[in-house]
Amino acid sequence: MAESETNVEEMFVPYPETVKKNRKKHLVVISESAETCPQIEANTRTIPGIISQRGCAYAGCKGVVVGPIKDMVTITHGPVGCGYYSWGTRRNKARADGTTPKENIYSALCFITDMQEPDIVFGGEKKLAKMIDEVVAMFHPRAINICATCPIGLIGDDLSAVAKAAQERHGIQILAYNCEGYKGVSQSAGHHIANNNIMEKIIGTGTERKPGKHVINILGEYNIGGDGWELERILTEIGYTVNCILTGDSSYLDIKNLHLADLNLVQCHRSINYIAEMMETKYGIPWLKINFIGVEATNRSLRDMAKCFNDPELEKQTEIVIERETARIHQALEQYRKICKGKTAFAFVGGSRSHHYQYLLRDLGMEVVVAGYEFAHRDDYEGRQVIPTIKSDADSKNIPELRLTPDEKMYRQAHEYLNITKEKYDELCKEVPLNFYEGMYPNMKNGEIMVDDCNHHEIEEMVEKFHPDLIFSGVRDKYISHKMGVPSRQLHSYDYAGPYAGYNGALNFARDVSQALATPAWKMIVPPWEKPGESRSENNA
Amino acid sequence: MLDCVPAGPLEHTTGKINPAKTCQPIGAMYAALGIHRCLPHSHGSQGCCAYHRMHLTRHFRDPVMASSSSFTEGASVFGGLANLKTSVKNVFAIYDPDIIAVHTTCLSETIGDDVPNIIRQCEIPEGKYVIHVNTPSYYGSHITGFANMCKAMVSYLAQSDGTTRKEQMNVLPGFVNPGDMREIRRIVDLIGVKLILFPDTSDVLDAPITGKYEMYPEGGATIDEIKDSGNSELTLALGSFASNDAADLLQEKCGVTGIPLKLPIGLKATDAFIMAIHDWFGVPVPKSLTIERGQVIDTLIDTNFQYQGKTVAIFGDPDHVIAMTEFVITMGMIPKYVLTGTPGKQFEEEVNKMLEGAGITGSRVKAEGDLFELHQWIREEKVDLLIGTTYGKYIARAEDIPLVRFGFPILDRAVHPLMPVVGYRGCLRLIEQISNALLERRDRDAKDEDYELIL
Numbered sequence: 001m002a003e004s005e006t007n008v009e010e011m012f013v014p015y016p017e018t019v020k021k022n023r024k025k026h027l028v029v030i031s032e033s034a035e036t037c038p039q040i041e042a043n044t045r046t047i048p049g050i051i052s053q054r055g056c057a058y059a060g061c062k063g064v065v066v067g068p069i070k071d072m073v074t075i076t077h078g079p080v081g082c083g084y085y086s087w088g089t090r091r092n093k094a095r096a097d098g099t100t101p102k103e104n105i106y107s108a109l110c111f112i113t114d115m116q117e118p119d120i121v122f123g124g125e126k127k128l129a130k131m132i133d134e135v136v137a138m139f140h141p142r143a144i145n146i147c148a149t150c151p152i153g154l155i156g157d158d159l160s161a162v163a164k165a166a167q168e169r170h171g172i173q174i175l176a177y178n179c180e181g182y183k184g185v186s187q188s189a190g191h192h193i194a195n196n197n198i199m200e201k202i203i204g205t206g207t208e209r210k211p212g213k214h215v216i217n218i219l220g221e222y223n224i225g226g227d228g229w230e231l232e233r234i235l236t237e238i239g240y241t242v243n244c245i246l247t248g249d250s251s252y253l254d255i256k257n258l259h260l261a262d263l264n265l266v267q268c269h270r271s272i273n274y275i276a277e278m279m280e281t282k283y284g285i286p287w288l289k290i291n292f293i294g295v296e297a298t299n300r301s302l303r304d305m306a307k308c309f310n311d312p313e314l315e316k317q318t319e320i321v322i323e324r325e326t327a328r329i330h331q332a333l334e335q336y337r338k339i340c341k342g343k344t345a346f347a348f349v350g351g352s353r354s355h356h357y358q359y360l361l362r363d364l365g366m367e368v369v370v371a372g373y374e375f376a377h378r379d380d381y382e383g384r385q386v387i388p389t390i391k392s393d394a395d396s397k398n399i400p401e402l403r404l405t406p407d408e409k410m411y412r413q414a415h416e417y418l419n420i421t422k423e424k425y426d427e428l429c430k431e432v433p434l435n436f437y438e439g440m441y442p443n444m445k446n447g448e449i450m451v452d453d454c455n456h457h458e459i460e461e462m463v464e465k466f467h468p469d470l471i472f473s474g475v476r477d478k479y480i481s482h483k484m485g486v487p488s489r490q491l492h493s494y495d496y497a498g499p500y501a502g503y504n505g506a507l508n509f510a511r512d513v514s515q516a517l518a519t520p521a522w523k524m525i526v527p528p529w530e531k532p533g534e535s536r537s538e539n540n541a
Numbered sequence: 542m543l544d545c546v547p548a549g550p551l552e553h554t555t556g557k558i559n560p561a562k563t564c565q566p567i568g569a570m571y572a573a574l575g576i577h578r579c580l581p582h583s584h585g586s587q588g589c590c591a592y593h594r595m596h597l598t599r600h601f602r603d604p605v606m607a608s609s610s611s612f613t614e615g616a617s618v619f620g621g622l623a624n625l626k627t628s629v630k631n632v633f634a635i636y637d638p639d640i641i642a643v644h645t646t647c648l649s650e651t652i653g654d655d656v657p658n659i660i661r662q663c664e665i666p667e668g669k670y671v672i673h674v675n676t677p678s679y680y681g682s683h684i685t686g687f688a689n690m691c692k693a694m695v696s697y698l699a700q701s702d703g704t705t706r707k708e709q710m711n712v713l714p715g716f717v718n719p720g721d722m723r724e725i726r727r728i729v730d731l732i733g734v735k736l737i738l739f740p741d742t743s744d745v746l747d748a749p750i751t752g753k754y755e756m757y758p759e760g761g762a763t764i765d766e767i768k769d770s771g772n773s774e775l776t777l778a779l780g781s782f783a784s785n786d787a788a789d790l791l792q793e794k795c796g797v798t799g800i801p802l803k804l805p806i807g808l809k810a811t812d813a814f815i816m817a818i819h820d821w822f823g824v825p826v827p828k829s830l831t832i833e834r835g836q837v838i839d840t841l842i843d844t845n846f847q848y849q850g851k852t853v854a855i856f857g858d859p860d861h862v863i864a865m866t867e868f869v870i871t872m873g874m875i876p877k878y879v880l881t882g883t884p885g886k887q888f889e890e891e892v893n894k895m896l897e898g899a900g901i902t903g904s905r906v907k908a909e910g911d912l913f914e915l916h917q918w919i920r921e922e923k924v925d926l927l928i929g930t931t932y933g934k935y936i937a938r939a940e941d942i943p944l945v946r947f948g949f950p951i952l953d954r955a956v957h958p959l960m961p962v963v964g965y966r967g968c969l970r971l972i973e974q975i976s977n978a979l980l981e982r983r984d985r986d987a988k989d990e991d992y993e994l995i996l
Contacts, residue, residue, distance in 0.1 A: 052587055109559060395614065480754060483751075
């Protein structure tokens with residue numbers, strides 16, 4: 001602990017005073033003597049000039065939340081770049097299914113109004129309206145998203161008005177997202193904007209409940225590398241009906257029926273907790289924080305889920321699947337554990353993974369010694385109990401909050417959804433994380449570090465001081481890490497592998513991590529002629 | 542694959558579907574990385590910088606460093622003066638570059654930030670530089686942004702000491718890979734003319750792993766070199782879209798003669814590049830280059846039957862596509878569809894002239910097109926081969942056409958940034974790639990009884 005604190009102090013030395021003062025608040029050295037998590041500053045502005053990992057509201061809205069909806073055409077309204085960079089880069093896999101034929105899947109396409117100088121000067125509304133008309137005529141999509149980029153709000157294009165008029169012309173739903181890149185302080189603002197629109201405009205407009213005894217949604221699962229499909233495999237086998245995965249491989253038609261489920265599971269808390277909370281308010285549907293990253297974590301989440309429903313058969317089937325799946329991968333995992341055991345890692349990812357992956361790494365005998373989120377809020381670190389104490393600022397105030405009330409027709413008590421008594425439900429809330437997320441903090445150990453919006457300088461310094469064996473981050477950090485001699489795996493895109501969730505995912509992950517650690521070339525960086533005492537005869541031996 | 546794409550004819554006149562270009566700032570960022578100890582700086586919201594770094598990193602698979610003004614809504618309303626001033630202060634204090642190269646974004650352009658005026662108000666340490674370029678995303682493409690940053694290097698840095706010209710040559714290499722820039726230098730070194738190559742991303746974006754991270758690797762044109770470019774006798778501007786503006790300004794500002802050339806991709810363009818140096822400096826072309834050229838001709842004659850007469854669709858950045866079109870004509874292939882996403886009628890003029898010269902009719906040529914349109918053309922009449930960026934892979938799969946990856950970006954394959962496509966060695970590599978792509982297909986499609994050991 002003391003050593004970590006000294007290292008952190010040294011890391012801040014090159015900073016100008018204002019930067020130092022600011023950054024100190026974003027970092028917590030875990031101390032076993034502390035009873036609760038010290039306050040960590042999060043979801044505040046990145047300091048100009050600091051090389052941050054953060055992106056923008058557009059990236060959070062279009063790139064993360066609405067982009068993966070496979071049967072909606074998403075048009076980016078703006079100059080060419082934003083739509084282009086978010087085209088096919090997040091690996092949200094999608095496939096045809098009973099709801100959506102392959103002709104209705106637009107995931108491989110990129111739609112941009114490609115605004116030119118005259119559009120900036122005279123406004124781009126007409127161009128957008130025309131593009132919508134052409135897209136409808138060509139593709140006949142079920143619905144359309146329109147996402148704003150920075151200039152839109154500045155030049156005053158009224159996206160909502162264009163969407164409304166087009167909706168009337170074409171008779172399909174057209175949603176406008178005012179997710180200009182400058183809104184908020186990171187992707188997080190975009191998540192919120194997307195959540196609001198989906199909640200307000202899509203959820204609740206359908207009437208078809210999928211057949212099944214226990215119908216659930218998985219919220220905040222984006223099917224990167226097929227994660228969602230692995231979860232669907234497990235949950236279906238246990239006996240759940242997966243109504244919709246929001247938004248990985250999701251369909252507009254399924255999102256309309258999102259409210260016709262008994263329980264919402266929340267995987268990525270940061271990006272989707274708004275919908276979970278709003279659905280709880282409006283419909284009464286409870287949500288359960290789960291984590292399907294890691295074998296033990298998956299088992300625990302499945303058991304938590306089973307506890308929610310008063311159904312011995314479900315509990316029995318849960319145990320059968322857990323036992324079989326755990327046994328199935330046990331031996332292979334053991335092999336990888338031999339390579340991974342005792343190794344340390346850093347994890348800098350978006351809004352939940354830096355926490356989730358700690359469980360999977362512990363399964364493999366590894367420890368995450370420094371962890372941070374790019375765009376989290378305090379509750380993602382400290383737990384949701386701090387939410388009432390989070391002060392809003394000029395940036396967060398710019399993101400509208402939907403004030404919902406219980407739906408007169410559809411609201412039911414949480415325990416009714418789960419088919420248990422109120423008393424049983426209250427008991428249950430003490431046992432499992434219903435409508436609650438404890439954050440990353442309780443999972444971290446003495447001397448380890450939580451750092452918010454970690455920047456390039458800090459990563460470089462902490463690698464020098466803590467010598468991790470592996471860094472989990474995004475593609476921008478990956479090759480920096482390699483140049484430092486530290487293997488790195490991308491935890492946004494999984495280095496184009498996956499799935500990493502569930503049981504098959506744990507195995508894939510263990511293999512990929514082991515390979516990263518054991519790549520033969522790592523031992524060959526120094527040329528033989530620069531190694532003292534290296535002779536030709538030794539090389540030939 | 543692409544089952545949602547409806548059968549034509551279609552009315553697609555507005556916006557882009559599957560663009561074949563991106564925005565100016567990323568080009569400016571890439572060019573700035575070709576200055577030694579330079580940190581590119583994106584004046585806008587941090588998402589732009591994040592996207593550009595991500596995209597360049599995916600192509601080069603090497604660290605791409607750049608900072609951002611991190612605009613929030615406040616800055617967007619009140620202007621980015623404070624953000625840029627703070628950025629400059631923090632960047633010099635924490636990351637210590639020799640030079641910051643600021644480019645704008647559609648955000649800072651739309652609100653009308655006066656960047657040079659802001660820079661004048663910045664605290665710039667002694668001996669350090671801050672340069673800037675306007676790169677509105679709603680004009681041109683990433684190639685325009687690259688060209689504009691090259692121009693900014695000239696306008697801020699290049700200077701002429703007097704009337705005597707140094708016996709040296711500037712080369713503006715265009716938006717090419719570090720491996721290409723390295724190869725251009727190798728060729729010029731073989732000829733023996735002193736070279737100022739700027740920008741130069743070799744040893745920046747293809748630096749080796751040593752176990753020690755350097756934020757500013759050894760490569761890049763030094764500030765002194767770029768200053769000295771004003772004293773050179775000659776500038777070769779490779780690729781008119783990426784390099785002409787800077788060469789023109791160098792001629793205007795410092796009196797350095799500029800010669801516009803194609804990117805030296807393919808036999809004729811490489812010949813032209815070497816002849817331009819040979820003619821200007823009166824130096825002999827070394828035997829080693831004659832041998833390299835002879836090897837290309839030898840290979841073309843040995844392998845022509847594998848590709849001659851095949852139709853090809855070429856798409857990507859204009860300078861790349863123009864040079865590649867010339868080369869496939871040299872190879873005896875037929876450029877059936879030639880498309881760039883970058884606007885500019887001279888693209889169409891130049892390509893059509895080449896096609897006309899080769900007696901090829903019935904081809905479609907388009908600037909400011911997109912890949913959706915290219916796909917429609919291919920559906921109307923198929924081609925034997927696609928040459929272009931990674932984004933072509935969906936069309937390649939949907940229509941079952943082999944794809945040779947060429948240009949920027951190539952996101953799904955490695956090693957290419959280190960392997961030149963310029964010069965005679967580049968010719969050999971392209972012939973190998975094109976030839977193998979067609980042969981792999983022939984092997985794959987052959988019936989057992991037609992499957993042969995040797996093709």
